[in-house]
Amino acid sequence: MGAPLRLGRSADPIGMTILVPALLRRVRARSAVHSPETDTMGSHNGRPKARSRRRRLQYEQLDTSPSRYVVLDVETNGLSARYDDLLSISLYKPDTQERYDRFLPLELSPFVETTYINGITEEDLKDESPLSQDEVRQLFEDFELESRIILHYGTIDERFLKQYFERHNLEGFEKLTFFNYKKLIRASRWSSGEITKDNLCRMLGIEGVREVHSGGNDCILEWKLFERIGGRGLLATTDGPSINVFVITPGYLIPASFLYTYPRLGELMDRPYILHEEREVFRLSVPGTGIKRFPANITGVTLENLIDSMLDVKIVDSTDFLSDNKRKLEYLGSLNTQQAAIPVRLESDGSVTSARKEDRKLTDEINHVLDMFRKRISPLIEYIKHDIFADKPILSQELCVDEEHGILALCDLSTDQAVLEIKTGEANVEHYKEQLYYEAHGRKSYIMGMEWVFNPDHTKLRKVDFVISQVVTTAGTKPGKTVTANETSRLLAERRWKERTAPFNVEVREYKNYKTMMRLACGRCGQEWTVSPSRLSAFDGDPCPNCNPKAPRTRTPRSDGRNSRKAMTPEEALTGRAKRFRAKVLERSSETIEVIVESYTGAKEPVTARCVKCDHGTMPVPQVRMKARSRGHRLPSEPGSPVNPPAVLSGETDQDGADPPDWDGDVDGADEYDCGGEYE
16 A cells, blocks of 8 residues: 545645755845945945845844834725726834825726725825825934835835836835845745735734725734744745745755755755756657646646556655754744645555545546556556666656755656656746755756647647656856856766767766867876867767777867868859869759859859750859659749749858858659759
8 A cells, every 4th residue: 555645736845845955145135134235336325226125035033123113004096007007005103103095096996996995086086195205204204214114024015116106107116125035935836816915914914904904903913923033034845735834944954856846945045057958858648538637736746657567666765854954943823825725645556546536536537547557557667667777767856966066956866867746837948957966976867748639729638748858967157147048058068078078988078169279187097188079979889089089089180270071262252162062962952953153153043944854055143943742843944934832942051151051942753854844
C-alpha cells in the first residue's frame, strides 16, 4: 500500500520539498532599519529619489516604529486608476492617532458602482469639491508626508493617488515614499485572492473587520496588521483546503521548486542567475480516446505515481529531514480556500484508492484514465528506462543540497548520471531551469512535459503528446546592459566544451568564441595547447595531440604574420561564386538549364542561360525561373508570363558574398522537360 496523500489545489510541498537559509539583506531606501546610510540617500533632504524608492525592498526585519509611518487607504469606484473615480482618501498617524478622511466628487462616472463594498453613495459626494494644492500642502505639513513612509496594503492606493495628482495637476507626489507591505507576504502565483487584509486580520484575531469598508477604519486595521506581522517576511503555502501562513526564519531551507511558484521568495537570498539551453529528444503522441484531464493537481499526482510504478522506482524517504525543516518556520495561522480536499491512497501498482465512500466514483474514473495511459505509454517508459537512465536503478524523491548557495531540491526521477523532472502540463524550461540546475548537480538533466491537444471548440481531447527535452543549465550573469546575449551563448558553449573534453581528462583553460583559438590542457601528459573550436568540433575522440596523434593540432602561423591561407583577388572570388551559381542551377533544374559563367557579374545583374535539352542557344535573362509540374519544367519566354511559378532562383547573395540562396521550387522526380518558347 502506498502513502496517503490529499488531493486538491497544488499540494503544499513544504512537507515534501525544501531549501536553505535565506540570506536576508538590509532594507534600502527609507523602509527598513534606521541608519545614517539610509537617511542620506538621494535628494529631498536626505530622502531617496522617487524612482529609487520603488526598488525591490531587501530586508531582515522592517522597523515598525509608529513615528516612521503614515497609513494610507483609498476607496474607489472600480479597479482602473485611469477610468474609475477616486472616491475618498484616508490618512492615519499611528503615533498620535490623528486621522484624515476626505470624500471626492464623481468626475469620470455619474454613478457610484461600489456602494456594496465601501458604503459610499452619490448623495455622500454631491457637495464635495476636488482636492486643491493648498490642501495638499497642509496635508504634507500635518502628516509629515515628506519625511514619513506611506504605508498601504495592495497596489490600488498608490496607483489611484498618482493618477489623481496628474489629472488635477497637483504637485508633491514625487516627494512621497510608498511601501506596499503586502510584498512581505510570499504567496503562490496561483493563489485565488484569499490573502486579503480582512482575512489576515480575522486569522490573527484583530478586531474591527467590517463587511462594508471605510477608509478610516481600514487605515487602523492595516496598521494593526503591520504591527502584528512585525515587519517580517511571511510565506503562505497552499495545503488542500487551507493556506498556511508562516513567518520566514533565517534557518528555514527554501525549496528549489518554490523559486518559480513563489515569485518574491527568491528576493530573500543571493543566488546565481541560471542560463539554459534545451533540445527536444523524444516525443510520443497518444490518442485522446478514454483520457481526461482532471482539475487541480489530480492528474499530476496520479500520473506521476503511475510512471513511478511502471519504472519500478525506489522511493527515497526524507520525511524526518523535511519535517524538521518545516518546524523551523513560525506558524501564524491558516486561511480557508474554496478548494475541497480529496483523501486518497496512491498504490504501488499505479492506481489510487479512495478513503471515503463518496469519492469512489471519482477514483474509479481516475483509475480508468490511468489504465488508458498505461496501455499507451510503453514507448515512453522504455525511453526513460534505457535512453535516459541506461537501465540503472531509478530513485524517486532524491534529496539534493547545494551547500554553497544553500538550496535544496527533490528529484522526481534520478540516477547518479541523470535527473528527470515530470510535468503534466507544458514544460516551459524558463520556469523550471533553477529547479533543474539544483537537482542536477552536474548530471544530465531532462524535463518531460505534456501537450494536451483539443479540437477547436475545446470539447474533445484529440491527443496527448509526451515531450522530453534535454536541458543544459549553467550559472552565469543575467543578460542586461552590461552583459549581452553573446555572453550567454559563450557561457553555454564553454560548458558544452567542458562536458565534451572531461571524459578524456582534458581541461578547457580558456574559451572566447567559435572563431578564436581556445586553450586546452591534458591532465594525463601535462600537454597544454591551443586549437580552433571549428577544427575540434569536426573531430570525435581524444583531443590531446600528444596522447592521440590523430587529434587536430595547432596551425603554425606564417613567419611574416599573414594568414597561411592564400587570399583571393576580387576577380577570383567572383568567378568562384559564378561557378557555384552555375552548379546550383544545373542541380535544381536536373541539368536542363545552364548558366554561362562568364555572364555572371554580380548578385543582382542578369545572367545568360541556355537550355541543355534542346540546345536552344544562349539568351540573356534577368533571372532564371523554374516551375515544378508533373509534366516537367518550362523556361519562360519572358519574366512575369503566366507559366512562371512564384518560386524564383536568381543570382542573389548575402551582403557578405555568400553563395546564392536556394529557391523554393522542388524539381525532384520530374521526367519530362520542354522549352517554354523563344526569348525575346
